Amino acid sequence: MDPLLLAVELWWIAPVAAGGVAAGAVGLRRRSTRSGRRLEYDAARHDLKAARQAAVERRMAVKLARADVVRISAERSARRATQEQVAGAKRMLRAKENDAKAAAADVRAKQVRLNAARAAIPAASAPRPLERLQAQHEAIVVRWMNYETDAGLQIAYPAMTDVRQPATAAYLRAAARAVEMRRAATGRVSAEDFAAYRDAVADLERAFEAAEHAARVQAGETTSASSSWQDAAHDVFSRSAEAIDRAAGAAASAIAAWNERKRPGKQ
Numbered sequence: 001m002d003p004l005l006l007a008v009e010l011w012w013i014a015p016v017a018a019g020g021v022a023a024g025a026v027g028l029r030r031r032s033t034r035s036g037r038r039l040e041y042d043a044a045r046h047d048l049k050a051a052r053q054a055a056v057e058r059r060m061a062v063k064l065a066r067a068d069v070v071r072i073s074a075e076r077s078a079r080r081a082t083q084e085q086v087a088g089a090k091r092m093l094r095a096k097e098n099d100a101k102a103a104a105a106d107v108r109a110k111q112v113r114l115n116a117a118r119a120a121i122p123a124a125s126a127p128r129p130l131e132r133l134q135a136q137h138e139a140i141v142v143r144w145m146n147y148e149t150d151a152g153l154q155i156a157y158p159a160m161t162d163v164r165q166p167a168t169a170a171y172l173r174a175a176a177r178a179v180e181m182r183r184a185a186t187g188r189v190s191a192e193d194f195a196a197y198r199d200a201v202a203d204l205e206r207a208f209e210a211a212e213h214a215a216r217v218q219a220g221e222t223t224s225a226s227s228s229w230q231d232a233a234h235d236v237f238s239r240s241a242e243a244i245d246r247a248a249g250a251a252a253s254a255i256a257a258w259n260e261r262k263r264p265g266k267q
Contacts, residue, residue: 040129167214174207
């Protein structure tokens with residue numbers, strides 16, 4: 001049986017033992033699966049195809065919404081529609097245009113993922129994509145189990161294991177979803193199953209980070225305000241660095257152009 005699934009099933013009965021099982025699972029040598037070396041690449045291709053189809057549908061929705069604006073505006077001129085209906089059609093058009101922009105951005109992101117997956121196709125002796133994904137999943141569970149099994153962490157961060165906390169409850173829902181997708185990704189795994197499991201693990205990691213941050217905020221270690229200030233400061237510094245780089249590049253170009261100029265009297 002999958003070590004992580006066994007740990008999940010035993011967690012409520014014996015969390016300490018389950019933590020040991022999950023921790024040990026990370027160190028175990030991964031057994032070869034029939035997932036294939038190209039599984040991650042195939043999943044990325046599947047995602048890109050779906051994203052392109054969604055982008056086509058969103059563009060078509062924009063065309064229909066634009067035609068609807070023209071129609072209702074004409075009816076308004078003929079006094080068969082109200083100004084509120086025209087305004088509503090225009091709002092709908094803006095919403096559809098935003099959806100189309102988001103879909104186009106998603107296509108670009110999926111293309112980047114496909115390129116990365118193509119470059120990361122493992123060698124014959126390297127761990128398979130599914131094995132790497134399972135290891136990533138197990139590592140997140142181990143981090144969570146530390147808060148369950150370490151008495152010091154339980155005292156320092158009680159919110160981390162308090163299911164009444166929204167962030168903790170969200171993590172547990174994401175954990176259940178990831179386990180469900182892991183069970184589905186067994187045997188001969190399809191690209192769709194791998195993509196669903198991959199996305200579930202990514203959601204789980206984000207949920208864990210959010211729960212951990214919320215627990216530390218409640219413990220008084222950090223505040224949302226300081227985090228926002230740090231993000232703003234980082235953004236300012238990044239923009240300043242970019243501006244300095246651009247200025248330095250412009251200055252270097254100007255100096256180079258000046259040096260290339262033909263001096264008076266020089267043939």
